[in-house]
Amino acid sequence: xxxxxxxxGIFWAFLGLIVFIxxxxxxxxxxxxxxxxxxxxxxxxxxGGEKAYHLVAEKCTLDIRRPVFNGxxxxxxxxxxxxxxxxxxxxxxxxxxxxxGDGEKDFFIQINRKNLKTDLKSFNPKVKDVVISTPTSYGxxxxxxxxxx
Amino acid sequence: MDNILKTTGMKKxxxxxxxxxxxxxxxxxxxxTGGKPNFSDTAxxxxxxxxxxxxxxxxxxxxxxxxxxKYRAVLFIVFALSLSYALINNMLEVRKAMYFSQAxxxxxxxxxxxxxxxxxILPAAFTKSIIFPGSIIGGFANISSMVVLWLVATLVxxxxxxxxxxxxxxxxxGFSRIRKRPVIKKINxxxxxxxxxxxxxxxxxxxxxxxxxxxxxxxxxxxVTEFEQVTSVESATKAGIFLSLFxxxxxxxxxxxxxxxxxxxxxxxxxxNSLSNKITPFTVKIDKSACNECFxxxxxxxxxxxSKEDIRSGKVSIFCSKCGKCMDACPQNAxxxxxxxxxxxxxxxxxxxxxxxxxxxxxxVFSAGSIINTFHGLLKFIF
Numbered sequence: 001x002x003x004x005x006x007x008x009g010i011f012w013a014f015l016g017l018i019v020f021i022x023x024x025x026x027x028x029x030x031x032x033x034x035x036x037x038x039x040x041x042x043x044x045x046x047x048g049g050e051k052a053y054h055l056v057a058e059k060c061t062l063d064i065r066r067p068v069f070n071g072x073x074x075x076x077x078x079x080x081x082x083x084x085x086x087x088x089x090x091x092x093x094x095x096x097x098x099x100x101g102d103g104e105k106d107f108f109i110q111i112n113r114k115n116l117k118t119d120l121k122s123f124n125p126k127v128k129d130v131v132i133s134t135p136t137s138y139g140x141x142x143x144x145x146x147x148x149x
Numbered sequence: 150m151d152n153i154l155k156t157t158g159m160k161k162x163x164x165x166x167x168x169x170x171x172x173x174x175x176x177x178x179x180x181x182t183g184g185k186p187n188f189s190d191t192a193x194x195x196x197x198x199x200x201x202x203x204x205x206x207x208x209x210x211x212x213x214x215x216x217x218x219k220y221r222a223v224l225f226i227v228f229a230l231s232l233s234y235a236l237i238n239n240m241l242e243v244r245k246a247m248y249f250s251q252a253x254x255x256x257x258x259x260x261x262x263x264x265x266x267x268x269x270i271l272p273a274a275f276t277k278s279i280i281f282p283g284s285i286i287g288g289f290a291n292i293s294s295m296v297v298l299w300l301v302a303t304l305v306x307x308x309x310x311x312x313x314x315x316x317x318x319x320x321x322x323g324f325s326r327i328r329k330r331p332v333i334k335k336i337n338x339x340x341x342x343x344x345x346x347x348x349x350x351x352x353x354x355x356x357x358x359x360x361x362x363x364x365x366x367x368x369x370x371x372x373v374t375e376f377e378q379v380t381s382v383e384s385a386t387k388a389g390i391f392l393s394l395f396x397x398x399x400x401x402x403x404x405x406x407x408x409x410x411x412x413x414x415x416x417x418x419x420x421x422n423s424l425s426n427k428i429t430p431f432t433v434k435i436d437k438s439a440c441n442e443c444f445x446x447x448x449x450x451x452x453x454x455x456s457k458e459d460i461r462s463g464k465v466s467i468f469c470s471k472c473g474k475c476m477d478a479c480p481q482n483a484x485x486x487x488x489x490x491x492x493x494x495x496x497x498x499x500x501x502x503x504x505x506x507x508x509x510x511x512x513x514v515f516s517a518g519s520i521i522n523t524f525h526g527l528l529k530f531i532f
Contacts, residue, residue, distance in 0.1 A: 005491075006496075010488055013488045013503055014503075016304075016305035016429075019304075020511055023298070024515075027294060027297060031286055034296055035293040038277055040293065042282065042285065043279060043359060046254065046255075072272065072359060082255075132255065134251045
């Protein structure tokens with residue numbers, strides 16, 4: 001029994017050595033495998049959620065994402081909708097947004113890119129306020145706070 | 150069998166030490182250069198060669214002198230400093246600032262580190278997603294690579310990760326070595342259970358808020374990596390907490406106590422790693438027949454992992470990070486690296502050689518990239 005334990009312990013230790021030797025050369029492959037696991041995707045609270053629809057203007061595009069109400073065990077009562085402007089943006093952005101796709105405008109947003117000021121006019125009681133309005137590498141992003149419908 | 154296997158003294162002759170260093174020399178050469186060293190850029194060539202020599206000389210001295218911690222700590226501290234340099238440098242290159250903006254969060258460009266892992270577990274299980282604004286694969290410090298590195302290292306080394314792989318531990322390890330004698334000699338050892346409380350708190354709060362709360366509010370190493378841009382009272386409060394905890398737990402207390410206080414009293418990942426000590430093949434053993442109960446090991450242990458009771462019972466606690474400081478201090482070679490299943494006092498040299506090779510290989514290869522980059526950056530800055 002004592003000898004078996006010793007052999008098992010040494011085998012386990014050598015296995016550790018082998019694992020370490022193949023770890024670094026195989027790191028890219030292991031990482032790609034791990035990245036394919038079902039939970040290995042960034043929470044919509046950070047990514048902003050999936051694109052709901054896409055509008056094309058003269059020099060820029062507008063992506064309206066699905067509202068995010070993610071919670072731990074159940075959906076949260078408050079969330080946000082993210083809107084991304086991409087391309088050659090005007091100094092003053094004016095857009096009316098229908099975030100839930102019901103055919104009615106839910107809010108009007110005005111962004112002054114020079115003084116970084118963002119104004120929101122709500123037409124829907126579920127629309128709260130501007131949570132984030134920031135320049136990004138691709139243009140501009142805004143998150144508007146929402147209450148669950 | 151015990152008598153056949155029993156050995157004492159960890160020093161080796163010059164020839165034997167060179168022989169034991171040879172495999173490390175060859176493997177690190179392959180890993181660092183890919184088998185084809187590139188000396189086209191002088192600064193890169195010098196940086197690569199210097200780090201390669203440093204790594205192997207330190208390993209040689211571990212065998213030649215029989216001391217572990219003394220040489221481990223050099224690479225460990227250099228790793229911590231260079232990793233912070235690499236992170237800050239990356240931040241300055243990409244964002245022209247050490248802070249990250251709201252846009253960086255929205256675009257998921259925040260570098261990931263292993264301290265986030267405890268907070269990922271529950272949300273990953275229940276929401277099938279990662280609650281961190283980083284990159285899953287590709288780019289600088291991506292989530293998948295860091296998870297693989299930490300998981301494998303923790304399964305093999307247990308809490309040894311905290312002394313052989315963590316790129317933050319070198320900070321308080323370094324500061325704990327500044328004074329010769331501690332100013333504060335006694336701290337209530339109940340504090341060493343604090344990381345478990347922090348672990349539970351951050352796991353629950355991260356799950357409830359779907360935010361990496363430790364990173365957002367507590368992590369002292371934000372002070373030497375990246376932090377949120379100060380634009381409000383909340384972000385200013387966070388910056389204040391980061392700086393206070395870094396100053397208190399990473400600088401002042403380690404200097405005063407000669408202990409790694411951040412690792413001992415705060416780090417939630419250290420708490421998980423200490424649990425993994427139960428399943429790793431490598432351990433630290435006490436040879437009771439050789440021990441004369443001088444308790445020098447208890448005094449020098451930087452993580453409060455050894456008590457007089459542990460020594461008397463012949464078992465080290467789960468807090469042990471296998472740094473080797475106790476072994477360097479033991480005049481009897483009574484405390485030694487061991488392998489699970491192998492009785493204490495036996496196969497001492499074999500266990501040490503195997504553990505050192507495995508753990509040092511991990512640290513050397515994991516740290517080499519950032520140390521080379523840092524050294525390269527310094528060379529370019531000077532010349």
